[in-house]
Amino acid sequence: MTTVPEPLPSDLAEAHAMILAERAARLAAEAEAATAKATKRVLDLEIERLKLEIARLKRHRFGTSSERSSRLEQLELALCELEETVAAVDAAQALRAAERPEPEQPRGTTPRKPARRPLPAHLPRTRVVYPAPTTCPCCGGAVRKLGEEITESLERLPARWFVIQHVREKVSCRCCEAINEAPAPFHPIARGRAGPNLLAEVMFGKYGLHLPLNRQSACFAREGIDLDVSTLAGWVGTVAGSLQPLTDAIAAHVRAGHRIHADETPVPVLAKGKTREGRLWTIVRDDRPFAGADPPAAAYFYSPDRRGVHAERFLQGFTGIMQADAFSGFGRLYKPGRAFGPIVEAACWSHARRGFFELAELQKGPIAIEAVRRIDALFGIEREINGLSAGQRLAVRAERSRPLVDALAAWLRDQYARLSAKSATAKAIDYMLKRWPSFTRFLDDGTICLTNNAAERALRGIAVGRRNWTFAGSDEGGRRAAAMYTLIETAKLNDVDPRAYLADVLSRLPGHPARRIDDLLPWNWQKPQPISAAA
Structure with missing residues (x-):
């Protein structure tokens, strides 16, 4: 079927009107196509974002920390990029919509609006009032106040x-x-001119945010200092x-635990003309998985090499269970004839x-x-019993985990033989079969975790920080870093703001009795009230 074109008008005015109408229809069609294209782009990006989010959640739920670390960072970076792109497309689409009349929305549809959380209630509010007209703009009559509409925006000023x-x-x-005259007040640094909040800012910036001192100095200079x-x-x-007594107290608390996690990571250390490889070790005590009452803590120490004698020296006096990887340097700790008692x-x-x-x-x-x-089936059971008492965990493991472990052992031996x-x-199977008693020990003790992820999480910040500070300046620098990581990471484990904690401790420590040093440990620390802080 062929469409017969409409006859062209013979009158010039009618021809002009037809041309203008067709031009308007074409522009409207192009605008509609552009809108549809932009909408499709937004939907495609949203679909991709959701796919990445699903992959991230799956990785978070089923993957171990090492598998998550690199892949998860890539997913989060891609997710940020996609969200930025979606925001840019939305802004461009809103700008085009403002330049032409808004088309009518189909019935039953409402434009997508992002859900917004309320701004924090504890922040002070500054009111900027936009006065309403005193007379009616339409008729000039008198007006009466009905109320007010308040919209809030978040703002931040540079450091004061x-x-x-x-x-x-x-x-x-x-x-x-x-x-x-009145007695001289105590200062965090004797005869120093830095206040506790400034010192806390510098210490947390270096060891909590991984900002080298030269970058901090440049930031302060831009602020006029x-x-x-x-x-x-x-x-x-x-x-x-000055904070070393607190670090020693945390280390003693960690060594007093029944079960600990241990791990280490390389740290480049500056040497003559090159860098050499030192080590930062972490020993974590975390009893929360089996509802333990003692607070969690992470103690760090530095060594110039990876020999196991350093861990042996740090763990003098500790007896109990140690969860770690199959590092050969830990072998001497597990020997039955250990002087301080056995480590399992x-x-x-x-x-x-x-x-x-x-x-x-x-x-x-x-x-x-x-x-x-x-193995993932075992992880699924552990997620269900995380936080229960040791007895409850042991009962669930005896009923559900032990049959799976026994079946896994038989299956691994059968596969290894082929x-x-x-x-x-075969090497991956042999790694487990050679250490099978250590792998199955969690079935007989409800306090044991299935993984050493607590120690690996404690080292994650150091791995991130290495990209910024590149290397430690010396062995002494490595020891200082270990001491500060001990305080900062332990504060995080106890849901304490490290910066506020350091500022308050530095203000109180010079006049604090040495016999009451435990009062300043992160799990005993109480955030000062605003009135006392202002005073």
Whole structure:
């Protein structure tokens, strides 16, 4: 069927009108197509965002920390990029809509509006009032106030610098003419000019936010305050030394636990003409998985190399269960004839799963895929009983986990017998079978966790920080870093703001009795009230 075109008008005015109408229809069609294209782009981006979010949640739920760390960072970076792109497309679409009349929305549809959380209630409010007209703009009549509409926007001003003058009044006795004055206040640094909040800002910036001192000095200079790097370095060394009693107390608390996690990570250390590799170790005590009453804590220490003698020296006096990977340096700690008593090894199922996971992801091997599936079933049970008492965890493991572990052991031995000993899958199986008593120890003790993820999480900040500060300046710098990481990470484990904690402790520590040092530990610390803080 052919469409017969309409006859062209013979009148010039009618022809002009037809041309203008067709031009308007074409422009409207192009605008509608552009809107549809932009809408499709937004939907495509939203779909991609949701896919990434689902992948991130799956990785968070089923993946171990090592598998999550690199992939999760990539997903989060891609997610941020997509959200920025969606915002840019929305802004461009809103700008185009403002330039032309808004089309009518179909019935039953409402434009998508982002859900907004209310701004924090504790923040002070500054009212900016836009007065309404005093007379009616339409008829000029008198008006009466009906109320007000309030919209809030979040704002931030740069850091506020000020000088505190400590004024000590002097008096003279009219009788004996003796002169007296108020006692000098304590300062975080003797004869120092830095207040506790400034010192806390520098310390948390260096060890909590991983900002080297030269970057902090440049930031302060842009705010109009010249603080040399050498000055900041002097503050850091003095503060780290004054906080050492707290660090020692946290380490003693960690060693007093029944079960600990241990791990280490390399740290480049500056040497003559090059860098050498030192080590930062962490020992974590966290009894929350089995509803323990003692507070969690993470103690760090530094060593110039990876020899196990350093861990042995730090753990003098500790007896109990230690969860760690199969690092050979820990071998001497597990020997029966240890002078301070036995340390029982509990292996990490995350490390065992990691070998199979890599093979399943890279080679799609059926044995590796099945091993990951069986181990994930154990992880699923552990997630359900996390936070229960040790007795409850032990009962659930006896009923549900032990049959799965026994079946896994038989299946691994059967698969190992069919494989070449040199294959990657056989090596992953051999890693578990050689340490099977350590892997199954969690079935007989409800306090043992399935993984060593607590220690790996404690080292995650150091891995991120290495990208910023590149290397430690010396062995002493590594020891200072370990001491400050101990305070900052322990504060985080106890849901304490590290910066506020350091500021308050530095203000109180010079006059605090040494015998009551435990009052300043993160789990005993109480945030000061606003009135006392202002005073």
